[in-house]
Amino acid sequence: MPLTAQHAAAGVLDATVDPLGEGTPWEAIHRARPRAPLTCRECGHGLHAKLSPKGLRFFAHDRAAPTCSLVGETMAHRLLKLQLASAIRDAGWYAELEVAGEGWRADVLATSPDGTRRMAWEAQLAQITVDELRERTARMEASGVPVCWVTDHDRPWIGAVPAIQISQPTEPSQAAATDAEVVDGTSVFRERWCPRRRCENDGGAPGPCPGHGWWGPVVPAVGLGVLVAGVLAGMVRTHQVVPGRSVTFLPLPAPIVWTTRPHVIAERGQLDAGERRREYDELADAERERHLAAIAAKLARQQALTPPAVELVRREARGYVGVRDAAPEWAMGVPLFVHDMPQGVISPVVSRISAEVLERLRGLTLFVATETERRALARACGSEQRIVLFEVEIPDQPRPPGVTYRRAGRVR
Ligand SMILES: [Zn+2]
Ligand SMILES: [Zn+2]
Structure with a gap:
């Protein structure tokens, strides 16, 4: 049940905007007599305009539709695609739904105002393997289209690919992009240092503090609209957490998180401090050995x-x-x-x-x-x-x- 349809005369219609395209208002195709000439962009089967009980517009396949990837889409999936599209439009970018690319189809494709940059936002509510997502991510990136996978469930692939988990408000409405909160996939580096950077925490050993910071969740959670705007503006980017010293809340050794530059710099600071600490310990060991040798x-x-x-x-x-x-x-x-x-x-x-x-x-x-x-x-x-x-x-x-x-x- 797609959000876009092919109109025999007016071209592609998008149910998330008004008019739907080429001066075609919703009223001209919804319950119109004679019925509007609409077909599925995926399978070519006939479509008709529909309104959900909550007022969300979409297109439904006519009876006896063939197997089509758009048939199985749930209401929640359509709502999320709509939210992503409106968040992209609020950020000043163009949003196109259900766009086919080279070996992939984007749920929502964002294009920058000057047309030079594209990014896909995928509503991934169904179960899918990490390997499959990695492969699809690589395929889209090969076309110069980075992607963010969006789910409303706890999924093992959050952190394995660029992804976020959102939490929907209890009463999602049609324009609820800003009401959805990002509850996972984003991260900030929480710095922690011993007083005066002398370590009192590392097994009590004196010496320079290697830092005890970690990648933690963003509290309070940001809205989906804020995140989408931040990502499109280039302020929020994916970062592969450096494994080892900077522990994360995600159950992966080196997860991919959405974060801002100051947090990447803070992680760098801790890694450098850890290096200095290791040098200090090596020196202290050599000193101790010299002392023992003298004795x-x-x-x-x-x-x-x-x-x-x-x-x-x-x-x-x-x-x-x-x-x-x-x-x-x-x-x-x-x-x-x-x-x-x-x-x-x-x-x-x-x-x-x-x-x-x-x-x-x-x-x-x-x-x-x-x-x-x-x-x-x-x-x-x-x-x-x-x-x-x-x-x-x-x-x-x-x-x-x-x-x-x-x-x-x-x-x-
Ligand atoms: Zn179809
Ligand atoms: Zn310390």
Whole structure:
């Protein structure tokens, strides 16, 4: 049951405008005697003008019609086509109904005022597979006609092809384009950042915030007329959401949404922030590895220095040498004790020598393995400090924990 018909004399008639075409008013064909010479543009069968109980004009096939794709169209389908046509006309574009193209037929074809741009709006109320819609979308785009599929139901292909879902008002009227609301298929990027862009949200790890924004529904919903005008004006465009960090409300990894440029820019901002965060984390990992390597090197140095240091202290202090654990109070150096009195410290860490530690080191012997270490310690402790350098062989890796020199007797 189409909205357009072929008139033998007047050409194509469009039931959604007045006059219907070439100066033919509705009254001239509706219940006219003799009946108007009308045929279907799709199948060529006879048509007659009809009025729905709610006052919507359309054409119905005469009895015994052949199989025609326009026969099955429901009232809801016709109403939606009418709404789309009037929204297009309100936006200042031309709207033609049921237009045949190269391998496709558009429900409503919008043409820009200067005739250079075309776009199809399809009322797709019946079930259809995603693959079929993708194929039809590609076929129309190949003719330079982008398309938006419009449904009034939850459909799995919303987001898979350029599409919107509308919600009709409870009492749809003939001129109700603006009353229908777009409830799905449109999206805005909702930015969310941690305070001062320092992340407090990403597992509590400190560092630059990668952003916690997402593609959400448009609230409150826009009217169908507003959306159609925005799309035709080029303000609202399709955007393929970048999968990964920017999570969406649509149950697809990378849905196609209708949105405006500022939201695409906001998504870009989050993707860039995510990149910066990854770089930061990589750097922090490298830093941590360097730190661990420095600790391991220090441990290996201390282990290598322990035997000669213990031997020297044993000789000078004439007593049993106790090797204790490296501790902050010895600037992470290994202290050597004789009769409970500290005698020396093996390889303390220069940066850990506080004024308090410095006081504690006074009069003790410090043991180092390299000239660099000796000079750094001398600078930190002053020329009075006794520093002994042993040129020991330092292994690449420290011995595993557990093998320690608790007693001087085990050194030799
Ligand atoms: Zn037909
Ligand atoms: Zn954050």
